[in-house]
Amino acid sequence: MSDVSKHKLTQQVIDRTLKAPIEETRELLQRDGELKPGLGKISSVVALSLGFLSLLGVLAFHFPEYLTTPDLRHKYSVDTLRQLLLVALLVAGGMSLANIILGRMRRLSMVAFALVIVATVLGGSRVPVGDFPDHTPYIGLDWFILDLLGSTLVFVVIEKLFPLYKGQSLFRKEWQTDLKHFAVNHFIVGLALLVVNFLLHHLFGWLVRSDFQQFVQHIRFVPQLLLCVLVADLAQYWAHRAYHEVPFLWRFHAVHHSVKTMDWLAGSRQHMFELIATRVCVLAPLYILGFSEAVMNAYIIVVGFQAVFNHANVHLRWGPLKYVIVTPNFHHWHHASDDEAIDRNYAAHYAFLDYLFGTAVKSPKKFPERYGVVGDYMPDGFVRQQLFPFRGSTKPRDPEA
Template sequence: MLLEKINQLGESHGHLRRGTGMVSGVVALTLALLCFLGVLAFHFPQYLTTPQLRKSYDVQTLRSVMYWAMVIAGSTALLNVVFGRVRWLSFAAFTLVALTLALGGHKVPVNDFPDHTPYIGLDWFILDLLGSTLIFIFIEKLFPLRRQQPVFRAEWQCDLHHFIVNHMVVGFILLATNLLVHQLFGWAVKDGVQAWVQDLPFPVALFLIVLVADLVQYWTHRAYHEVPALWRLHAVHHSVKSMDWLAGSRQHILELVLTRTLVLAPIFVLGFSKEVIDTYIVIVGFQAVFNHANVDVRLGPLGYLLVTPNFHHWHHSQDQEALDRNYAAHFAFLDHLFGTAVKADRKWPRDYGVLGDYVPVGFWKQLKFPFTWKG
């Protein structure tokens, strides 16, 4: 009965009724689930954590985050049980917290372990999901574009599946892109050019890396729209009908590998410093989510320079004046320069998705779509 109710909740969409304990219950269950996954990552770091991330984060900070997440999830679930609100949901959250504690909770020791093992990016999934929900749902509620759009809008399950899979197979993606970049573009590396790039002042180097990456992104993105074989992949991303922080996760894994390879190629060839690349990754990560978000944010004249949610929402529109427009990921002036910027008499588009709505809903169906579509 409990699993059936949780399954029904996972398959539903719409607003959560306030005052019933549903909102706090879902928050408690989500935190409890992330804590449970976190304790598994502590037990099996060699298989469940990303080597690149291990070197970046502080384990003690993660232990503190897990501790407080368990406290919030457990106390919220307990209060809901005491006040008789959605007890089945609260019981599920409390059970997960108890399992996490039984497995050692935030105190699980992490001893030495082999570094070169096959892995899935469970830590990357946990941190990104927790950070994204805390930051972007808050921003969407603070500056909403479509006020009536719920957090759990239609088809959110499909986009969450894309989010999970694309994060879990981060090892495969990194391995594939690094291999392709080195194999295809290793010949272009010039020590003198790399030395010159690494001597640039940090702000100049940061501007250059974003500009170079966005130029590649622009023409790659344009090719996805203009080359039929590539559109088969990219149509999956465009099939989302509601824009929010999760919408950008809907992306075919082959497109993800191909785009990352092409964008990383000039970064590899030019030899930017680690500090510049790390800052660029932060910028990319934020813009990729923020520009899909359900937020009413425009920058006035700066909107001609930088890509904003308003600019990118038009790219996802079915409206006739928006088809095959607004390709840039960072600098909007590229579309104005190349003549592909949207010209519309309205501030925001009406409808989103693929014109004709021919892309199926569901992760596995969308994974197969480019190879089965008869269009």
């Protein structure tokens, strides 16, 4: 065999062993629709996801000062995280190896198994963590991993138990775009908090009165939390309403409204400008009033849960509570493109605010017929949606284009 033939043969082997699995993985990540059981796709996707997140977790152990969130790293147990990482590696490795042996989704499983091997070689769950500086720039990789795992485990189960649309697939159309929004929003949390903190102190610091803050902090926990949520929601309501009624601001908010399928991931679609601006508007009054740290921590949990839950593919009977708190039924109407839903249901926590200000949806229908922006003019793709407010057109999309 000539040297040229040997080179071609070697290249073919490399293509089959390396390029083919990567191409298959890339192709799978570009698909949407239901995963049918019994073909190895579900276990392969689980193995691939856990393998990838495990590798990210190992990197976070190696570089905690740059990849972990300061507020979180002081609260969680490193030993517990090591155990979770070990379990994830074992599950991902076991699933991918079993599929390789059984010949099910072998190429995809090879990629998942390779991720497990790389994570293990880099130290796995035994990476030592020494002393490190606490005031370095960071991208919140740990928050991304924990939130993605937690949200997937909790909200996917809730959606399957109490679905509004029973035939809706977990991997619905444009899920890839919203996952990118989810990731970027978490990775820039450090930058966002830095900007928000700077703006709050420089724009609103002069309004702070320590005696009044002491009065607020001495209110009992539950009424103080309810007051905190009310203050935040009043700020959220008027900021949200401005996004709808001011054309320039709508171009940013239209990104969030462009999602056409509601589920737990849909709320992640958001322009970075809106992400930061809304946090300033909402946190400024909370900062001025000086709510206690315990109440603020509780509020963060409340807003984090409702932000995901109210976009979820969930239907429950709420009774009279539907007039008091914002539920998925209430917020789905806000995302609808039905005529009676346009510029309605602005509240994020307390539904009675919309009834008080006359912006609650009034419709004989139980559920919306369609979602998204009227005219469906928003392009798909994270980068194009971030650029849309500056150069995109709000003219209705040509269905034949």
